[in-house]
Amino acid sequence: MSEFKRLNVGVIGTGWVGGIRANACAQNPLVDQLHIAEIDPKRQAEIAAETDPTSITDDWQTLIDDASIDLIVIAMTPETARFPIVMAALEAGKHVFVEKPIAPSIAEAEQAYALAASKDLKISIGYSRRFDPRYVYVRKALMDGVIGEPVTCLISRHSTRELGEKITGRSKMSPTSIGGVHDLDFILWCLQPRKPVRVYSQQAGKLFSQKSDTPDHQWVMVTMDDGTTITVGIGWILPAGYPNFVQAWIEVIGTDGALTIDDTHKEVQFNTVKDGIRYPMSSMPGEAVDHVFAGAMYDETKHFLEAVAYGRPAMVTSDEAIQVMELYNAADLSAERGEPVLLPRNDASTG
Numbered sequence: 001m002s003e004f005k006r007l008n009v010g011v012i013g014t015g016w017v018g019g020i021r022a023n024a025c026a027q028n029p030l031v032d033q034l035h036i037a038e039i040d041p042k043r044q045a046e047i048a049a050e051t052d053p054t055s056i057t058d059d060w061q062t063l064i065d066d067a068s069i070d071l072i073v074i075a076m077t078p079e080t081a082r083f084p085i086v087m088a089a090l091e092a093g094k095h096v097f098v099e100k101p102i103a104p105s106i107a108e109a110e111q112a113y114a115l116a117a118s119k120d121l122k123i124s125i126g127y128s129r130r131f132d133p134r135y136v137y138v139r140k141a142l143m144d145g146v147i148g149e150p151v152t153c154l155i156s157r158h159s160t161r162e163l164g165e166k167i168t169g170r171s172k173m174s175p176t177s178i179g180g181v182h183d184l185d186f187i188l189w190c191l192q193p194r195k196p197v198r199v200y201s202q203q204a205g206k207l208f209s210q211k212s213d214t215p216d217h218q219w220v221m222v223t224m225d226d227g228t229t230i231t232v233g234i235g236w237i238l239p240a241g242y243p244n245f246v247q248a249w250i251e252v253i254g255t256d257g258a259l260t261i262d263d264t265h266k267e268v269q270f271n272t273v274k275d276g277i278r279y280p281m282s283s284m285p286g287e288a289v290d291h292v293f294a295g296a297m298y299d300e301t302k303h304f305l306e307a308v309a310y311g312r313p314a315m316v317t318s319d320e321a322i323q324v325m326e327l328y329n330a331a332d333l334s335a336e337r338g339e340p341v342l343l344p345r346n347d348a349s350t351g
């Protein structure tokens with residue numbers, strides 16, 4: 001058995017996702033103390049009842065100033081306010097797990113990675129699809145050459161409009177940069193060491209655009225350096241199916257076969273006179289259901305705790321994170337210009 005040290009963990013922001021992370025930490029034997037920063041008093045009371053934390057505060061700086069805390073999970077919103085907390089936690093010598101995006105710009109993300117490296121601290125981003133066994137199976141099959149050479153990949157993901165309204169209400173980000181980013185990370189991870197060289201994107205907006213300039217949907221077409229094509233679509237205006245309902249359909253077609261994930265979350269349904277048909281196991285991160293978690297977030301949180309406790313590498317390297325940022329920035333630029341955008345850093349012909 002490897003040597004390890006139990007960890008004191010701070011979670012900043014315990015809404016939907018931070019709440020799952022806090023519960024995952026509270027249930028993990030690697031965690032000694034759990035400290036929470038949450039500004040909403042109602043949510044504070046709920047999460048305190050669920051996790052029995054050592055301390056709870058409405059000021060995240062208290063957690064940064066606490067020298068006994070080893071690791072900080074950052075899940076507060078809005079996304080645009082997160083980067084100073086990432087840097088403060090690293091400055092204070094704490095390992096950091098942050099929900100995407102890690103920073104508003106590539107330059108700032110690089111700053112965070114450089115600081116973490118200089119202090120020998122681990123930093124990772126919540127790309128939870130990497131911990132869904134179905135997705136991991138597809139990656140393994142591709143890496144093992146089960147379908148030969150990949151030719152083309154499609155990921156189409158939609159969430160309900162209530163989730164779309166929640167996301168678009170707190171910060172102005174494109175569907176790809178806040179939602180499609182999971183799928184871009186997953187497919188680039190599957191296709192390594194291939195790199196993206198060109199992207200074309202189009203957005204459509206007929207509903208949310210009446211209230212804001214946020215699109216309803218975005219398609220992103222990517223060409224990889226070996227000619228493999230990827231199409232990723234993300235939208236957030238489905239009618240209600242269940243709180244936080246998300247459905248996705250994934251196809252990877254190769255020279256010797258095809259892989260498909262039906263991630264539409266329709267396998268469990270209930271039908272009531274009051275609400276009609278509902279899909280209860282349908283959220284992407286997967287809430288706790290009694291003694292188990294319905295999605296990948298428990299395992300993802302556990303992986304990072306273990307990486308810190310045992311000194312193992314954490315998933316999502318800085319190069320991978322930066323490549324995904326380059327890609328969604330280029331996609332948003334393409335949508336704005338209405339023309340394809342090259343990814344010069346990855347394109348040998350353009351340096």
Ligand SMILES: NC(=O)c1ccc[n+]([C@@H]2O[C@H](COP(=O)([O-])OP(=O)(O)OC[C@H]3O[C@@H](n4cnc5c(N)ncnc54)[C@H](O)[C@@H]3O)[C@@H](O)[C@H]2O)c1
Nearest residue numbers: 013014015016017018037038039040076077099100128285
């Ligand atoms: N990995 C996944 O599958 C996945 C899915 C959805 C969202 N996410 C990520 O999770 C993040 C959080 O989303 P959410 O749906 O949980 O949001 P949320 O609104 O439900 O939760 C945010 C929480 O942060 C709290 N908060 C705000 N400012 C704070 C502050 N200064 N200090 C402490 N707490 C503060 C709010 O009170 C709220 O409880 C998103 O930004 C997104 O990046 C990841």
